[in-house]
Amino acid sequence: MRIGIPRETKFEEKRIALAPAGVDSLIRQGHTVYIEKGAGEGSHFADEEFKSLGANIVYSAEEVFQRADCVIKVHRITEEESEMLKENQTLFSFLHLAVGEKKILNNLLEKKVTAIGYELIEQDGDLPVLHSMSEIAGQLAVQVSEHLLESTHPQGRGVLLGGIAGVAPAAVVILGAGVAGTMAARAALGRGASVIILDNDLRRLKNIDDTFQKKITTVVANPYTIERGVKFADVFIGAVLIKGEKTPHIVSEEMVKQMKKGAVLVDVSIDQGGCIATSRPTSLSSPTFVMHNVIHYCVPNMPAMVARTASYGLTNSSLKYIHSIADKGLSHALLEDAGLMQGVCTYNGYCSNQNIAETFNVEYRRIHIFSTN
Secondary structure, three states, X not given: OEEEEOOOOOOOOOOOOOOHHHHHHHHHOXXXXXXXXOOOHHHOOOHHHHHHOOOEEEOOHHHHHHHOOEEEOOOOOOXXXXXXXXXXXXXXXXXXXXXXXXXXXXXXXXXXXXXXXXXXXXXXXXXXXXXXXXXXXXHHHHHHHHHHOOOOOOOOOOOOOOOEOOEOOOEEEEEOOOHHHHHHHHXXXXXXXXXXXXXXXXXXXXXXXXXXXXXXXXXXXXXXXXXXXXXXXXXXXXOOOOOOOOOOOOEOHHHHHOOOOOOEEEEHHHHHOOOEOOOOOOOOOOOEEEEOOEXXXXXXXXXXXXHHHHHHHHHHHHHHHHHHHHHHOHHHHHHHOHHHHOOEEEEOOEEXXXXXXXXXXXXXXXXXXXXXX
16 A cells, blocks of 8 residues: 655644654555655654655655555644545544534545544544543643743742642642543642542542542532632643544633632643633644633644654554555455444545534435455
C-alpha cells in the first residue's frame, strides 16, 4: 500500500503522524511511504532520517495526497486538505468531525473517503489511540497550571502547588476521572497538591480510590458538588469526554464568576467544544486569557507542546491499525476488528457515525462490509 504523511498545517502543530520506527516497520512489510518535506521538523525528525529508512520525501502536500492510498495525519483535516483527497482514499486522523465544518464532511462523503477517527477506535472498552494523547494532556494540565499560579503571571495567585510546612498546598479540582483526569490527578498529587476528582461514574471513582490509596478525595459529580468544587479550587481542570460528541458546558459562567481571583481553569475538553462555558480555543503561543478574574488555558492541541514524545506515543498506539489495513486491505481489517470499525466516520459515500450524522443532518447508515474472500 502507498501511505502518505503530509506536514501538519494547523498553527503550531509540531507532531508528525508516524515516528521513524513506524515508517521503518511499514517499509519492511513492503509498503511505500511518502512524507512531505519537513513534516518531522517540529518533532526533531530530519528528512534524511526518514530517507535513510527508504521513505520517499516529496515537496508538497498535494503530491502526498495524490500518491497515497492511505493518508495519515495528526490534527483534524482542514477544508483545504479535504479538497486534496482522492476518491476512495483512506484517511487516519484525529477527526473530531462533530465540532468541525460541514463542508469537510461533505467532501469526505462526495469523494467516498473512508475516514477513520483515532479518537473513536475502541479496544476492550478503552480508546487506545486517544489514550496516549490523554495521558500527555493530563500531565501537561498540571504542569501549565503550576506556572500560571505563580506571581510571574500578571494575574497569578502566587501559590506554590505543593505548599510548605505550615502553609496549605493548592487545591486542584478535576472534573472527569477518565485517562486525562487520572493522569492530572497523579501529576498533581506527585507535586504535593490537595486533589479532588469528580465523576458521575462510581466505578471510576472506586478505581481512583484504590489506585491512589485514598490520597485523593473522590466526589460524585452533580451540579451541587461541581459548583462547590469550582468555588474551592485554585486550579480547576475540565477533563470531560463524551465519545464522538460535542462536549456539553458542565461548568456555567455563573460558576466561573464565583471562583477565586487568579484561579486557573484548564479545559482539556476544548478540542471537542469544551466543558466550561467561558472557554474558547487558544494557541500554544498565546495560551491564556482572563475572564471574571480567572485565568483560562484552552489549547486544543496540548500534546504538541511535547511533540517528540507525542509523536512516539501516537506511533505506538496507532501503528497496529495502520498495519492492519495496509497488510490485509481495508475490508478484511475492518471485518476482523470491530474496535477499528467503530472509528469509521464516513464510508463509501455515507456517514457511518450516528452522532455526526445527527449533528449535520446527513444520512446515517451502519457500516456494512462484505467479505472479499
